[in-house]
Amino acid sequence: MATFKDFRNSVKPNWCPGCGDFSVQAAIQRAAANVGLEPENLAVISGIGCSGRISGYINSYGFHGIHGRSLPIAQGVKMANRDLTVIASGGDGDGFAIGMGHTIHAIRRNVDVTYIVMDNQIYGLTKGQTSPRSATGFKTKSTPEGSIEQAIAPMEMALTAGATFVAQSFSTDLKDLTALIEAGINHKGFSLINVFSPCVTYNKVNTYDWFKENLTKLSDIEGYDPNNREEAMQVLMKHDGLVTGLIYQNTERPSYQELLKGYSEKPLVDAELKLDQEHFDKLAAEFM
């Protein structure tokens, strides 16, 4: 059995000291070990950004693609090999700006992939421009007068898009985050985990202290029921989205692969490529 150490590799992350992404990396490594994976059975697919580098910092199969497209790549990998555990990950710009179309559709498609967003409310890699998660009034290099746009509410958005697993966490809560990633991996269908992962270099507003002050743990709300979509929406609205924990899970809706007619039970990658003559003749006959 692999331990979290087996998911470590020899590459030294180029993140700034104190960057929230370190804990996300550690949480993925622990969760992977806790659910009993071997490194070769995990594929981490990431986008572009500081956060996108994460696939290179985990000892597993890793694919660092193009900006905003980690989700379609991840879904392709999962379709090819349903026995693999596939994690997609990237920043809030990656997932909620350039990749937003894919995020919404991955949610409603419900392919069995776990998507972890490292949400720092800013563009880190490109050195500090506004992100769709930046609050109105937030001053950045590209919004010197303060952002005049409305921030995206990814959790509410996921709920309305028909998500079957929606969770949020804070990167210092390593234990909770690890547990949520495990739950996401075990969930049959698409799981979205938004992680507040502070950028210590460019975001001087949404700092560790800021989050500590403003976040509410769902576990502290008495009787909170993550199977109730309406309640989930209410709690998000009440707290302006600043809650952590499992917000919503629907265990009844089957995943895309389970619903897909004809889709091979064994991984597609093991399918016989050669078509037998009889099958070919049947196909050809339709054109005669």
Add this chain to the structure above:
Amino acid sequence: MINQLSWKVGGQQGEGIESTGEIFSIALNRLGYYLYGYRHFSSRIKGGHTNNKIRVSTTQVRSISDDLDILVAFDQETVDLNYKELHDRGIIIADAKFNPKQPEDTNASLYAVPFTDLATELGTSLMKNMVAVGATCAVLDLDINVFREVVQEIFGKKGQQVVDKNMEAVKAGFDYMKENLAEDAVMHLEKADGKKRLFMIGNDAIALGAVAAGCRFMAAYPITPASEIMEYLIKALPPLGGAVIQTEDEIAAVTMAIGANYGGVRAITASAGPGLSLKMEAIGLSGITEQPLVIVDTQRGGPSTGLPTKQEQSDLMQMIYGTHGEIPKIVLAPSTVQEAFYDTAEAFNLAEEYQCPVIVLSDLQLSLGKQTVEPLDPNKVEIRRGKLQTGELPEIENKGYFKRYEVTEDGVSPRVIPGMKNGIHHVTGVEHDETGKPSESAANRNAQMDKRMRKIENIKFDTPVYKNAPHDEADLLIVGFNSTRGAIEEAIGRLENDGLKVNHAHIRLIHPFPADEMLSLVKSAKKVAVVENNATGQLANILKMNVGHAEKVKKVTKYDGNPFLPHEIYSRCKELF
């Protein structure tokens, strides 16, 4: 006796024009005739003039004909728009219902046949197209029973009565026409050989080629004229355990296909120009990460939405150069439906052998033109997976990575897929070292770039150029790609009749360009005419760039949305002398 003829049916889109053409051509295909059908349609669903021109011949034909023998018209617009194609002895068969007017400046004769009325008498005006088929039958002196089998297949599900009624409609049209047709107007078509052959569009062949090559996953976004590929695979893949996902856009389609290929499945995506433009960044990703990828581009009139339902060949430059940075890439351009089948299948082998994107370039005329095809042989489809590792891999010490990008002599590195023990490595679109770890060192950059580009220097492809070059010293070399092949062949026949020595080269491997082979052909010709459906002469420019001899190379272009007709190529080439 004639050995070929051209028949066209036209009317408003949504009026059953397509099914009239379908029934007519399937029946004749089964008699052993070679058919070539080309649909003219607008991007509207209902309304707007549409027509289907079908050529029938006792030998293989791959082009629309210059003229027309029979025009079946469901409205006056069809008559007005198309009668000029009719030759002197041509016939217009028009629905009496719209009081068709005989155009003045033609010797073709018009027969008003009560398509709608006869059909209505038999039960429903919907059968007017069957009446039209029957009337055609009389002109061709065919036994109407040749249609019985097809009618049975199409309407059988609706019950025997519907089948019988439709056959009655065919007979009504036949009888009416027989009675009214001038004796000498009958066109006696030579008997065909009765051999069973396929009748399909290029897109069917592309899709079938993919299935035969072991493709089990497709991700795509609908677009004319590529959608049929997806629609076919959505039926053909599930029985094989595979799947098709209609994605949210083309970027998702191509990246999902990249993910699936990385995952180890043979996966495809298909689109037309607008979609290919969106896929460009991802094609670069496939290039630098050395993931196999098969992409189909069915060209249509551009730019932007351009002429979405019309023929054009203007994506050539985009397919070769349209990604930022430099990658190894292979571009194939089949010119017949047969080639579309085999080349698509082979694209999967090349993609895995050279670990790079392979574009199967088609055009609207090839993708949607329906033609008779000699039987396809799945045993000719090889499955070669290149350096894909199977079996157990040696253990790697100290958590090192597998050398997925090992610098090798041929530039191709061993490939592993996720799930394989001891195969862990990193994949990134960032420049990387042999194990996939990001690296910006100049030496590494050179080593990796050189290795990638080296891969396709000597690619093996069976027939990079289709040649019909009987002359050691030719007056003219005609060069083309994709669907222009049939029209060029016919034009050459006429040019040769005029005493010119003409060679023909149809380029099937567009990139890497078969420069040596083309150079010797160009050298041995006095003039070179490059025939293509675009405004700037893209293939001519590529030819000049690769083989020189710019003074010889003449551009024969057409970009009005319509395919070349043989006589156009003939006269444009004549002008060169």
